[in-house]
Amino acid sequence: MSNFVRSTASKYKFGAHVSGAGGISNCVSNAYNIGCNAFAMFLKSPRKWVSPQYTKEEVDKFKELCKQHDYNPLTDILPHGQYFINLANPDIEKAEKSYDSLLDDLKRCEQLGVGLYNMHPGSSLTGDHKQQLKQLADYLNKAIKETKFVKILLENMAGTGNLVGSNLADLREVIDMIEDKSRIGVCIDTCHTFAAGYDIGSKEAFDKFWKEFDEIVGYDYLKAIHLNDSKAPLSANRDLHEKLGEGFLGLEVFRIIANNDKLYNIPIILETPQEKDDGYGNEIKLLEWLEDISDEDSLENKELIEKITMLQKNGEKVRKEQLTKFKAKIEKNSNSKKRKSTAVKKSENDISSQLTRSKRARR
Ligand SMILES: [Zn+2]
Numbered sequence: 021m022s023n024f025v026r027s028t029a030s031k032y033k034f035g036a037h038v039s040g041a042g043g044i045s046n047c048v049s050n051a052y053n054i055g056c057n058a059f060a061m062f063l064k065s066p067r068k069w070v071s072p073q074y075t076k077e078e079v080d081k082f083k084e085l086c087k088q089h090d091y092n093p094l095t096d097i098l099p100h101g102q103y104f105i106n107l108a109n110p111d112i113e114k115a116e117k118s119y120d121s122l123l124d125d126l127k128r129c130e131q132l133g134v135g136l137y138n139m140h141p142g143s144s145l146t147g148d149h150k151q152q153l154k155q156l157a158d159y160l161n162k163a164i165k166e167t168k169f170v171k172i173l174l175e176n177m178a179g180t181g182n183l184v185g186s187n188l189a190d191l192r193e194v195i196d197m198i199e200d201k202s203r204i205g206v207c208i209d210t211c212h213t214f215a216a217g218y219d220i221g222s223k224e225a226f227d228k229f230w231k232e233f234d235e236i237v238g239y240d241y242l243k244a245i246h247l248n249d250s251k252a253p254l255s256a257n258r259d260l261h262e263k264l265g266e267g268f269l270g271l272e273v274f275r276i277i278a279n280n281d282k283l284y285n286i287p288i289i290l291e292t293p294q295e296k297d298d299g300y301g302n303e304i305k306l307l308e309w310l311e312d313i314s315d316e317d318s319l320e321n322k323e324l325i326e327k328i329t330m331l332q333k334n335g336e337k338v339r340k341e342q343l344t345k346f347k348a349k350i351e352k353n354s355n356s357k358k359r360k361s362t363a364v365k366k367s368e369n370d371i372s373s374q375l376t377r378s379k380r381a382r383r
């Protein structure tokens with residue numbers, strides 16, 4: 021039974037990460053029932069290296085349900101790779117194990133007719149970063165040769181240093197080494213971007229980030245968005261997703277995203293912490309509502325102002341806790357202290373008044 025009617029009017033493919041428990045075909049109905057126009061899922065258990073292969077019946081059922089619910093598997097579905105896959109690992113035995121799991125995932129995509137695949141680019145750990153980026157690219161080139169059409173998207177990360185994809189330059193460097201560029205792309209996660217130190221919290225900052233993205237990576241490579249608010253402050257380097265509007269990003273950022281024509285027609289996937297799938301259904305409807313509020317209208321829209329205030333209130337306690345932790349961390353580690361202190365000040369302002377901040381930014 022469908023609880024949320026799927027929008028046919030939206031210019032965006034808003035959707036969520038759904039469960040495929042009990043059979044991969046179940047994720048299609050799960051997505052449909054919460055009104056997704058695109059969706060993500062794990063292709064196998066995210067906690068095990070090896071999982072049983074799909075049966076022919078299951079694959080047929082998946083394709084049939086996609087047809088029935090009008091999802092194009094080539095463009096509307098973005099499976100997520102396992103978190104422990106690390107092709108940049110200097111321990112070659114572990115890297116090989118990761119490669120096997122990646123190749124198995126890519127083959128599953130092609131069995132299902134799925135055209136996109138998202139993965140975390142991994143970590144160079146104690147190895148030489150440049151050298152490990154080369155290793156990652158070599159494995160990706162090999163995987164591309166061993167498959168036919170699925171496009172691999174590298175997701176940007178929330179961390180620093182050896183975590184590949186914590187900055188845009190890493191992504192560029194890997195893409196440069198990919199032989200068949202039609203098979204590679206990027207997925208930008210809003211929470212990771214912010215936590216990595218790229219401020220996207222206002223229209224001005226948001227535009228600046230995308231300009232930088234275009235210069236370093238290139239818009240042509242942007243193939244998907246992961247849409248999450250952040251429990252942790254700017255530059256905290258913590259990967260802590262929050263419900264839309266309750267974190268340090270705040271609802272205004274998502275209204276800006278829902279008014280950005282560069283993001284039409286690519287999967288925009290929610291990975292916010294929800295107790296039930298209905299939470300995603302509500303957030304998709306919220307995004308489709310924000311889509312109708314232009315920059316000019318937003319300042320006077322009473323309903324929007326009430327919503328921003330209410331959601332910020334919901335998340336206030338968690339934001340304060342995370343800010344305290346962040347401050348303690350900076351005190352202990354003087355590394356890049358100045359930049360981080362600025363982030364603290366900004367976060368303190370945001371807690372006291374998100375509303376003023378978003379208004380200020382648009383004046
Ligand atoms: Zn993500």
Ligand SMILES: [Zn+2]
Nearest residue numbers: 209212259261
């Ligand atoms: Zn994340």
